[in-house]
Amino acid sequence: MLWDHPPVAGKWSDPRAFDEEALDDFDLWTTRAALESLVDEALGETSIRHTLRREDLAGSDAREALLENETLLAKLRMLQDQVAAEGDAGFRPRTRPIRIGGLGWLAVPALFAVGYLTLLVAAWDAMPVFLRIFTVLALPCGLAAVTARVLRQVATLRAQFTPGPAEFGEEQLGLGHRREFALREIVLPEIRDYLVAHRRLYYGTKLVFEKQRDLYEENSDRIVPTPAAKRLRRILDRAGSGAVALGGQRGSGKSTAILSLQRGLIHGTENPAPLVVLAAAPADYDARDFVLHLHSLLCQTVLERLRADLPPIEDWRTWLRRGARRLAGLTGSAAVAWLLGGWLWDGPFLHFPAELWQLLAQVRFPDLIGPLWTDQPAGNRIAVLVLALLALVEAVQLLSLPVAVLVAAVRHRHNAELHALRADAHQQLDRIRYLLTHTSGWSGKLLLPAGADLGRTRSTQRARQQLTHPEVVTEFRTFAEQTAARLRDGGITERLVVAIDELDKIGEPDKAQQLVNDIKGIFGVPGCLYLVSVSDDALLSLEQRGLAVRDAMDSAFSELVRLEPFTLDESRLWITERLPRVPEQFCHLGHCLSGGLPRDLRRTTIDMVDVTAELYEPSLSAVTAILVRAELTAKATTFTGQARTLEQTGELTELWTKLLRIPETHESVELAALAAGLHEGATNDIGDPVNLLRHHSSAFVLFCATVLELFTDALTEDRLTPALHQLAVARRYLALDPHLAWATLTDFRKAHDLELPE
Structure with a gap:
């Protein structure tokens, strides 16, 4: 059971429980009744019941907490007001309907x-x-x-x-046609948040877990509900057109968000999944060719979607083959009927058809039972029954053919716009792929006297000229607008999304801005939403709105969605979804080593799991030492490689000697001392490459030393505090600002009574 006592109609859900207080605030009464009904339905879902049982949570406690959630109550109240403004019927009590048709x-x-x-x-x-x-x-x-x-x-x-309390319909709860939306978008997220907040936590310094799930799948369905994902859902629900910039640090999950959108994992429940066209931004581009590439991808995506949602068009040859199969089936059934009937018939086998025909000729309506059943021996009765069943089956089969033809004709007429869209997409795709060439001409010959002749030939060749960039943009906008309208009218989807990924991987910010400026003419198509991943430099220009300078990014995008790195709780949720029952100490370790970046978090978690292939139930100290040693080895190679490209000086030679000691140093105390040595002599001159290398290497070594000192087998439950998130912040700063990373690490070590580097 979900709760200790069965859910019965309470004081809010039972219309017979009216009192003076309820009548004084009838709107609040209906909202609480709607909330109770939705909560009971949500708690009854299989996945929720399974999670409650797995986490050993009482359904009654979850129900009570949700019913007392004032924020949830306010959201339902606002939704009821929206439904009332749309003209839906209000609360109308009714009794349970009695159906006697059963x-x-x-x-x-x-x-x-x-x-x-x-x-x-x-x-x-x-x-x-x-x-x-x-x-x-x-x-x-x-x-x-x-x-x-x-x-x-x-x-x-x-x-x-059975008499009981009155049932509540949509009109009684004041939610109308948006009841399913209230359940999926308002109540269920609150229940999942409750389950996450009250899930069972496991502690220990041994790396043990249940069977891993979707750890090696980059496109897993287990999505962490971050604020950015929720905002994307809201944008899809409300935006009819426009362009949205999707930004964030490298590895923050921009590509994952776009792929999740393409797979239908990020969208509201009221509308079907959008049709997503995904294109990767080219490093070396031509604006006209890129728009043609988008046009081609749009045609291909539309054809794939229509191939899945529309039945194939069947010509007269298909129906002819079906008719032939029906006739063959009828012949086979007649042969089977002759064999069975002749074997069961009370008479000679070969005389069965003639005797049956004579019997049917003597039958007169409405007296059918007597001649065909009562006056016949048992064998004849069984034979007549078998033949009647076979005749009924064949009649249904024969009638199904013209019915199928009629249904196909009606369906084809109903989907005429979608079939026209499919034909148009094929035509557009051919126009993009090939240069159309057409040749026409005439010739003639006239014989003259004395053997002379006169002739004339004429030939013309017409080749379609390449479209200019404005013409390409116009063609794309026209087709995209028609596609969005036809898909919406045909009930396929409400939204067309064109996602341009990897724009942030263009090395030069000016080049990326120029690409956006060249293709922004395709933005603003009704029913078409554009989603473009941009770099942090581009985000900076978007976040500086209100200043006197406006660039291509600011003028192209109407909205900005930034994907932030995972918080500590989000990283823990990501890991525990893939490694059930893993101890919290290892969740904190993965978050700190990855900096909360989803891509690095996945890599770190895989590295932790790989340790278990070599060691049985490895300890926290052993796992930390192995992961940190691998990090030190990889970074040391990078640092020495950077040093080789610099001009050889005495200062660089001294620094190089210390860099070579990094992969050979494993103890945390020695690493902290090495970090102090690497940082010795560092200045604020970031223009000096040797000084910048000194900052990067010293901050990274100090980070590794701090991780080794903290994540040991002595790390108990009471020491797992939110302050550990600062280590993840310092990890992110290593790639952005080594000065800030060093300062963050020294503050962290001081707060946790760790020895400061001198």
């Missing part, structure tokens, strides 16, 4: 049982032995099926006739 289904099993037993008794003497055995064995099976059908129907009727 009573007729009780007679069908009873008639079947009586008819079967009557036929069995009447034909028993005429049946061969094997048929008697078959009918006897089939009797208990038939009785069991009939009994099960009767019991199910009786239970349904009992529930209908």
Whole structure:
């Protein structure tokens, strides 16, 4: 059970529980009634029940917490106001409807049982032995099926006739057609947040976990509900057109968000998943060619979607083949009917068709039972019954063919716009791929006297000229607008999304801005939303709105969504979704080593799991030492490689000697001392490459020393505080500002009573 006591109609959900206080605030009463109804339905879902049972949580506690959630109550109140403004009916109490149509289904099993037993008794003497055995064995099976059908129907009727509290329909809860939206978008997220906040935590310094799930899948369905993902959902629900910039640090999950959108994992429940066209921004581009590439991808995506959602067009050859198969089936059924009927018929086998025809010719409506059943021996009755069943089946099969033709014609007419869109997409794709060439001409010859002749030929060749960039943009906008409108009218999807990924990977910010400036003419198509991943430099220009300078980025995008690195709780949720029952110490370790960046968090978690392939239940100290040693080795190679490219000086030679000691140093105290040595002599002159290398290397070594000192087998539950998130912040600063990373690390070590580097 979900709760300790069964959910019954409470003081808010039972219309008979009206009191003076409820009448004084009727709106609040209806909101609480809607909330209780939705919470009970949500807690009854299989996934929620399974999670409650797995986390050993009481459903009654979750129900009570949700019903007391004032924020949840306010969201439902606002939704009810929106529905009322749209003209939906308000609260109308009604009693439970009584449906008596189910009573007729009780007679069908009873008639079947009586008819079967009557036929069995009447034909028993005429049946061969094997048929008697078959009918006897089939009797208990038939009785069991009939009994099960009767019991199910009786239970349904009992529930209908049992008096109880009034049911609440959509009009009674004040949610109208948006009740499903309230359940999926308001109540269920709150329940999941409650489950996350109250989930069972595991502590320990041994790396143990249940079977891993989707750890090696980059496109997993287990999405962490970050604020950026929620905002993207809101944008999809409200935005009819426009361009949205999707920014964030490298590895923050921009590509994952776009792929999740393409797979239909990020969208509201009221609308179907959008049709997403995904394109990668080219490093070396031509604006005209890139727009043509987008046009081609749009055509291909539309054709793939219509191929999945529209039935194929069947020509007259297909229907002819179906008709031939039906006739072949009819011939085979006639042969089977002759064999079975002749074998069961009370008379010579070869005389069966003629005798059956004579019998049917003597039958006069409405007296059918007597000549065909009562006056016939048992064998003839069974033969007539078998033939009647075969005739019924064949009649249905033959009638299904013209019905299918009619249904296909109606469906084709209903989907005429979508079929036109498919044809248009094929035509557009051909125009993009090929240069159309057409040749026409005429020639003639006129014979003159004395053997002379006169002739003339003329030939013209027409080749379609390449479209200019404005013409390409116009063609794309026209087709995209028509596509969005036809898909919406055809019930396929409400939104067309064109996602341009990897724009932030263009090395030069000016080049990326120039690309956006060249293609922004395709933005603003009605029903088409553009989503473009941009770099942090581009985000800076967007965040400086209000200043006198406006660049291509600012003028192109109407909205900005920034993907921030994971918080500590989000990283813990990501890891525990893939490694159930993993101790919290290892979740904190993965967050700190990755800096909260989703891409690095996945790599770090995989590295932790790989340690278990070599060591049985490795300790926290062992896992930390292995991961940090791998980091030190990789970074030391990078630092020495950078040093080789610099001009050789005495200062660089001294620094190089210390850099070579990095992969050989494993103890935290020695690493801290090495970090102090690397940082010795550092200045604020970031223009000096040797000084910049000194800052980068010293900050990274100090970070590794801090991780080694902190994540040991002595790290107990009480020491796992939110302050550990500062280590992840310092990890992110290493790639952005080594000065700030060094300062953050020294502050962290001072707060945790760790020895400061001198």
